[in-house]
Each structure stands twice: as C-alpha cells, then as structure tokens.
Amino acid sequence: xxxxxxxxxxxxxxxxxxxxxxxxxxxxxxxxxxxxxxxxxxxxxxxxxxxxxxxxxxxxxxxxxxxxxxxxxxxxxxxxxxxxxxxxxxxxxxxxxxxxxxxxxxxxxxxxxxxxxxxxxxxxxxxxxxxxxx
Amino acid sequence: xxxxxxxxxxxxxxxxxxxxxxxxxxxxxxxxxxxxxxxxxxxxxxxxxxxxxxxxxxxxxxxxxxxxxxxxxxxxxxxxxxxxxxxxxxxxxxxxxxxxxxxxxxxxxxxxxxxxxxxxxxxxxxxxxxxxxx
Numbered sequence: 001x002x003x004x005x006x007x008x009x010x011x012x013x014x015x016x017x018x019x020x021x022x023x024x025x026x027x028x029x030x031x032x033x034x035x036x037x038x039x040x041x042x043x044x045x046x047x048x049x050x051x052x053x054x055x056x057x058x059x060x061x062x063x064x065x066x067x068x069x070x071x072x073x074x075x076x077x078x079x080x081x082x083x084x085x086x087x088x089x090x091x092x093x094x095x096x097x098x099x100x101x102x103x104x105x106x107x108x109x110x111x112x113x114x115x116x117x118x119x120x121x122x123x124x125x126x127x128x129x130x131x132x133x134x
Numbered sequence: 135x136x137x138x139x140x141x142x143x144x145x146x147x148x149x150x151x152x153x154x155x156x157x158x159x160x161x162x163x164x165x166x167x168x169x170x171x172x173x174x175x176x177x178x179x180x181x182x183x184x185x186x187x188x189x190x191x192x193x194x195x196x197x198x199x200x201x202x203x204x205x206x207x208x209x210x211x212x213x214x215x216x217x218x219x220x221x222x223x224x225x226x227x228x229x230x231x232x233x234x235x236x237x238x239x240x241x242x243x244x245x246x247x248x249x250x251x252x253x254x255x256x257x258x259x260x261x262x263x264x265x266x267x268x
Contacts, residue, residue, distance in 0.1 A: 025256065033244070076258065113237060
C-alpha cells in the first residue's frame with residue numbers, strides 16, 4: 001500500500017495508505033468523498049445539518065436511492081452521523097462528524113475554486129472545441 | 135445557476151456558478167476533477183509532469199482508454215496541457231496548467247487528509263459493520 005520500488009513517479013508521501021495503489025482501502029474512501037453524490041452531500045452538510053428530504057432538494061438531481069446509498073457509505077466511513085429522534089413521527093437528522101467536517105472543509109475549498117474559475121474553464125473548452133473542430 | 139428562493143439550505147456563495155445545481159457546467163468540471171480517474175491523474179501530475187505510460191503505471195488500475203478519456207476531458211477544461219515534441223519517435227508529455235496546478239493543490243490536500251486519517255476510517259467501518267450485523 002506504500003510506494004513500490006518500481007514506481008515511475010516519486011511518491012513523496014510517508015503514509016501507510018496510498019490512494020494511487022488500487023488495493024488500498026483509502027481509494028474507496030476517496031471515491032465516497034469525491035464521487036458524484038458523495039462530494040455534493042458532504043458539501044451540503046458542511047453548510048448545515050439536514051434531514052433526508054432537505055438534502056435531497058439541495059443536491060439537485062440525486063435520487064432517493066442514490067442519496068440513501070451515499071449517506072450509508074459516508075456513515076460507515078465515519079464521516080457522517082445519523083441522529084434519530086424518538087419523536088412521533090420519528091425525525092432523522094444527518095450531520096458531519098469531526099473528521100467529516102475536516103474532509104468537507106477541504107472539499108469545499110476545491111468546490112469554491114472550481115466554481116470561481118469556471119469562466120476560464122468555459123473559455124478553455126471553447127478554444128479546445130474550435131481547435132478540434134467540434 | 136445561482137441560489138433559488140426555495141433552496142431549503144442557505145447558499146452562502148455569491149458565485150454565478152453553483153455545483154449544487156444540476157444544469158450548471160461547474161458540476162461537470164467538478165466531476166472531471168474528482169471522478170475516479172480524474173482525481174488520481176491530477177494528483178499524479180501534481181507530483182511531476184509525465185508521459186502517458188508513466189501516468190498509466192502511476193494511476194494503478196486505469197485502462198489505456200480511460201486514461202486517454204480522462205486526459206482529454208482535463209485538457210478541454212484547461213487543467214492539463216499536452217506537449218508534443220517533434221522528435222523521432224514523437225514524444226508527448228502531460229503537465230498541469232497554472233489553473234490545473236491550483237486545482238490539484240486543493241485536491242492533494244484532500245487526498246493527504248484522507249490517507250492520513252484512514253486508521254480512523256477503518257475503525258469506523260468495523261464499528262458500523264458490528265452494529266449492523268455485517
């Protein structure tokens with residue numbers, strides 16, 4: 001799971017876990033965190049804790065099934081906690097654990113950079129398409 | 135593409151682009167950046183520029199086809215540049231653009247956090263599986 005002697009590019013990390021290695025469990029966690037719905041779910045929960053249906057509206061386009069799977073994977077990884085209150089009807093709130101908060105903070109920094117620089121991305125796409133005859 | 139009046143959770147962003155909105159082009163760019171292979175490709179190029187086959191070895195498990203598609207999407211978004219040298223045989227190097235470098239920097243911060251905290255994640259998974267009878 002750490003660097004191999006034959007790695008063509010240097011690995012500067014001393015960590016025992018290495019996302020570049022396909023067997024490393026950290027790759028699965030990175031995918032939960034950055035996957036299509038995982039990233040948006042963490043980003044939404046970074047703004048505030050929320051109930052399932054609030055999250056579903058915020059993460060525009062997610063299905064009930066996908067949001068449910070996403071929340072389970074994030075809960076299993078210890079990034080999201082599920083807080084069920086014994087009211088009638090029962091009420092379930094989702095929020096970030098301390099580790100989930102740290103992950104979401106870095107993810108949000110990435111999301112904000114991407115959103116803020118989209119004018120450059122849109123320009124680059126137009127240039128690329130013009131050059132490649134699209 | 136910006137916040138809507140009915141958004142259940144507050145959107146603190148003033149940006150014109152909003153990844154939470156399914157029509158916004160920033161969502162596609164975020165997916166190129168954080169997708170299974172996009173994230174690892176940017177992470178590898180953040181360590182150093184590389185040729186196609188070097189990247190393929192570094193991003194353990196990626197197929198030739200997927201790496202090629204990933205590099206094209208990142209090039210089109212203006213995050214990766216392709217540098218073809220007119221040697222014989224021709225040599226093509228891939229590297230990050232200045233914007234790609236900024237994106238990769240934030241992504242690498244996220245990757246390093248995830249790798250570094252995997253012992254906690256592994257523990258959380260064991261607790262979850264025990265509680266859910268897995």
